[in-house]
Amino acid sequence: MPTSDWxxxxxxxxxxxxxxxxxxxRQCGPDSGxxxxxxxGGPGSGCAPSMAAWFDPLRHRAVLPDQRGAGRSRPAGTLRRNTVSALxxxxxxxxxxxxIARWGVVGGSWGAALALAYADRFPDAVSALVLRGTFLTGFxxxxxxxxARGAGRDLLRGIGRRGEGFPAARGRLLVATDMLQPGTTVQKLNIARAWQRAEHRLLGLRPQARRQTWPEQLTLACKYQLQAHYLYRRAGLGKSALLRAAARIGARGLxxxxxxGQEDNVCRPGNALRLxxxxxxxxxxxxPGGHLAVGEMAQALRAAISASAWSVGI
Known part of the structure; x- marks a missing residue:
């Protein structure tokens, strides 16, 4: 995405x-904020300029890192030493x-799961959590x-005949992971495009009309290589572990x-109730709406961040 959008x-x-x-x-806002x-989210997506709009440019100091291998971090798409503990x-x-002594943490989808793990691992570092559409990393x-329905059909087309013997989602994910990691460049690009179509279907987005450039295709392959790596392993967390972490966070009164989103097809609303x-x-x-941080969800994020009352430690 263009730097000028920031x-x-x-x-x-x-x-x-x-x-x-x-x-x-990337940092946005004053150092004293x-x-x-x-x-x-993603995993593997990287930060977007729209995330900066959740904050008051005069009041908040927003710190937006691209996680290991994601976005503009390097090496791009690498799985080497890429674990939750490392993140x-x-x-x-x-x-x-x-x-910074303590900071508030805002995360969406996979980012919300990582925020829970971080607040549990480093309780003294976190002053508040704002979590959007939390992905609980369960099987x-x-x-x-x-x-097998909906988005799964798009992924199945991408892995072709190799996926015919794997009716379960985990099996298709295993094949996709295998093709994204040691596979040829053509295999990686094909499965990445199929994965993107599956993702767009889940998010209710139209397929891209413009043909992607070669660098954009390689970036896409890196993104889904990371995503497959984490999803297949349930991010090394799992739902029961995250809910136990949430309970410990709750006991501290953070x-x-x-x-x-009421119509979230990616991270089901039932998980919000469990959390x-x-x-x-x-x-x-x-x-109202689905999984993406747009429209009313973006407004809700701005309101939640603005309303979070906690002592600033810098």
Whole structure:
């Protein structure tokens, strides 16, 4: 996406990790503002300019890292040392590098799952959570994404005859993962396009009319390579582990706002109820619409971030 779409006051830097990754990080807002960490979805998607619009440019200091291998981070699409534990360590390294004592964390979909894991692992670093359309990383969540109907048909077309013996979603995901990792470039691009069609169907988006450039196709393959890597392994978390983490977060009384689209086909509304039960004091807001952070959901995010009252530590 064009750099010019970002606020003119934003600035970027690269954070090098001890194990050879280079994270692309963008900051928006004044250094003296209330610090907020933004965790993108995917996995593998990277941060988008629209995320900066959730914040008050005069009041908030938004920190938007592209996770390992995602977006503009390098090496692109790499699975080497790409685990949840590594992602969480990256976030702590970033917080300390910026001199931030505590920050609010906002995440959507996969980013919301990562936010829960981070707040559980580093409780003293987080002052508030705003979670949108949380993906709970359970086997049933992955199964629902790529069932035999709907989006699963698009993925099945991409893996061709190799997927015929795998009627279950996990089997199709296994084949897709195999083709995205050691497969040829043509195989990777074909499965990435099929995966994108499946994703667009789930999100209710129209297929892209414009033919993608070669760099765009390679970026897409990197994105879905990471996504397959995490989804097949349930991100190394799983639903029961995330709900236990949520219960520990709830016991500490951390301010939590849960936003969920009433017609979300990607992260089912039932999971919002499970999460709300694990964090009884959390504020659950049902928002008209689906999974994407657009329209009323974008407004709800702005309102939730603005309303989060917590002491700033920088």
């Amino acid at each position: 606020p003119t006051t934003s600035a970027c830097f690269n954070l090098r990790t001890p194990d050879g990754h280079c994270l692309h990080v 209330e610090p907020w960490l933004v965790l993108h 969480l360590a990256d976030l702590e390294q970033l917080r300390m590098a910026l001199g 049933d969540d992955v199964q629902a994404l790529f069932n 301010p939590v706002t849960l936003l969920h 709300s039960a694990a964090i009884p004091h959390a504020r659950l807001v049902w928002v």
